[in-house]
Amino acid sequence: MGYAWKGASVTRLMPTEESVELMALVEDFAARELAPRAAADEAAGVFPRDALRDMGELGLLGLPFDAAYGGAEQPYEVTLQALEELARAWLSIGVSVSVHYLACFPLAAFGTAEQRDRWLADMVGGSLLGGYCLSEPHSGSDAAALTTRAVRDGDAYVVNGTKAWITHGGRADFYSMMVRTSDDGARGITCLLVDGASGGLTAAAPERKMGTQSSPTAQLILDDMRVPADRLMGAEGGGFTVALAALDAGRLGIAACAVGLAQAALDAAVAYAGERRQFGHPINEFQGVAFMLADMATAVAGARALYVEAARLKDAGLAFGTMAAMAKLAATDAAMKVSTDAIQVLGGAGYTQDFPVERYFREAKALQIVEGTNQVQRMVIGRALARARSSS
Numbered sequence: 001m002g003y004a005w006k007g008a009s010v011t012r013l014m015p016t017e018e019s020v021e022l023m024a025l026v027e028d029f030a031a032r033e034l035a036p037r038a039a040a041d042e043a044a045g046v047f048p049r050d051a052l053r054d055m056g057e058l059g060l061l062g063l064p065f066d067a068a069y070g071g072a073e074q075p076y077e078v079t080l081q082a083l084e085e086l087a088r089a090w091l092s093i094g095v096s097v098s099v100h101y102l103a104c105f106p107l108a109a110f111g112t113a114e115q116r117d118r119w120l121a122d123m124v125g126g127s128l129l130g131g132y133c134l135s136e137p138h139s140g141s142d143a144a145a146l147t148t149r150a151v152r153d154g155d156a157y158v159v160n161g162t163k164a165w166i167t168h169g170g171r172a173d174f175y176s177m178m179v180r181t182s183d184d185g186a187r188g189i190t191c192l193l194v195d196g197a198s199g200g201l202t203a204a205a206p207e208r209k210m211g212t213q214s215s216p217t218a219q220l221i222l223d224d225m226r227v228p229a230d231r232l233m234g235a236e237g238g239g240f241t242v243a244l245a246a247l248d249a250g251r252l253g254i255a256a257c258a259v260g261l262a263q264a265a266l267d268a269a270v271a272y273a274g275e276r277r278q279f280g281h282p283i284n285e286f287q288g289v290a291f292m293l294a295d296m297a298t299a300v301a302g303a304r305a306l307y308v309e310a311a312r313l314k315d316a317g318l319a320f321g322t323m324a325a326m327a328k329l330a331a332t333d334a335a336m337k338v339s340t341d342a343i344q345v346l347g348g349a350g351y352t353q354d355f356p357v358e359r360y361f362r363e364a365k366a367l368q369i370v371e372g373t374n375q376v377q378r379m380v381i382g383r384a385l386a387r388a389r390s391s392s
C-alpha cells in the first residue's frame with residue numbers, strides 16, 4: 001500500500017509517510033528558494049553555493065546516506081524523486097546535488113570505517129561540497145585510457161596531469177579523483193579523495209557552455225599535488241571499479257534530473273497552450289497541439305517509471321546497472337524531445353528569453369552527454385544483451 005504525494009504537476013505513490021513529508025518539504029523549498037532565482041542566476045552565471053549550503057542544513061545533500069553519518073537513509077526510489085523536484089525548479093541545482101552524491105559514493109561505499117568516521121559526516125551534511133574527476137582532455141568515453149599519474153612517495157601520492165570537464169571544478173571542497181598508479185589498463189586506476197585546497201591543484205577558467213551556467217565546469221591542473229596515502233578509496237588499482245559503481249548510481253541521478261527538466265518544459269507548454277488563442281480558440285483545442293502535449297506527457301511519465309523501477313532494483317540489492325543505463329538514455333532523450341516540442345508549442349514566444357523553454361532546451365543537451373554519452377549507454381545496454389544471450 002503506497003502513500004499519495006500530490007505535487008504541483010503529478011501525483012505519485014511514495015513508499016512511506018515520511019517520504020510524502022520529504023517531498024512536500026522539497027517542493028516547498030524548490031518553489032520558494034530555487035525557482036524564483038533560477039533564470040536570473042543562470043543568465044548571470046552565479047554558482048548558488050548559498051542555496052546548496054541551505055540544502056545541506058535541511059539534510060538534502062545526504063538523502064541516500066547512512067543515518068550514522070547524518071544522512072537521511074532514504075531509499076533511492078525516494079532520493080531520486082526528490083532530486084527530480086529540485087531539477088524541475090532549477091536543473092543546475094539538481095545536477096549539483098547529483099554530482100555531490102557521486103562524489104560521496106566512493107567514501108561511503110568503499111572507504112574504511114576509519115576513513116568514513118573522519119570525513120563522511122561533513123560531506124553528507126553538505127558543509128563540504130564534492131566533485132567527481134574521471135574525464136581528461138584525451139579520455140572521455142574511453143575513460144580507462146586516463147593518464148593522470150600518481151606516484152607513491154613516502155606517506156603520500158604525488159599526482160600530475162589534467163582532469164577535464166569537472167562539475168564544481170575549482171569550487172568543490174573535495175574531489176573523488178581517478179588517477180593512474182600503474183600501466184595495467186583499467187586495473188592501473190586508483191581512486192583518491194583529494195582536498196580541494198591541495199597545493200599543486202589549480203582550476204582553469206570555467207568552460208563557456210551553452211547552458212547550465214550556474215553549474216561551473218572546469219579543468220583541474222595537477223602539478224606535483226601531494227595526496228596523503230590514507231586518502232586511498234578502496235584498493236590501489238581498484239579505482240575503475242569504484243568509478244563505474246559510482247556512475248551506475250550517478251546515471252540514475254541524471255535520469256531523475258532529466259525528468260524534472262522535461263516536466264518543467266511540459267508544464268510551461270501546457271500552461272501556454274491553455275492561454276494562447278488562435279482562430280478564436282485556445283490552441284490546446286487543436287488536435288495538432290493536443291497530440292504534441294499528449295506525447296510529451298507520455299514521454300515524461302515513461303521516463304519517470306523507468307528510473308523509479310531501476311531505483312527499486314537498487315533498493316532491493318539487485319543488479320540495476322543496465323536498467324540505470326536505460327533510464328539515463330530514455331530520460332535524457334525525452335528531456336531533449338520534450339523541451340524541443342515545448343518551444344514549438346509556444347511558437348515565436350518559445351524562441352525568446354521571455355519564457356524558460358529555450359533555456360530548458362539548451363540545458364537538456366548537456367544531459368545527453370554527461371556521465372556517459374547516450375551512445376555509451378547504448379553500448380552498456382547492448383553488451384548486457386549480448387551477455388544475456390551467450391549465458392542462456
Ligand SMILES: Cc1cc2nc3c(=O)[nH]c(=O)nc-3n(C[C@H](O)[C@H](O)[C@H](O)COP(=O)(O)OP(=O)(O)OC[C@H]3O[C@@H](n4cnc5c(N)ncnc54)[C@H](O)[C@@H]3O)c2cc1C
Pocket residue numbers: 099131132133134135139140141142164165166167168209217366369370371372373374375376
Ligand atoms: C557540462 C558537463 C559536465 C561534466 N561533468 C563531469 C564531471 O563532473 N566529471 C567528469 O569526470 N566528467 C564530466 N563531464 C565529462 C563527460 O562525462 C564527457 O564529456 C563524456 O563522457 C564524453 O566524453 P568526451 O566529451 O570526451 O566525448 P568523446 O568521448 O570524445 O565522444 C565524442 C562523440 O563520440 C561518441 N563516441 C565515442 N566513443 C564511441 C563508441 N565507442 N561508439 C559510439 N560512439 C562513440 C560519443 O558518444 C560522442 O558523441 C562533463 C561534461 C559536460 C559537458
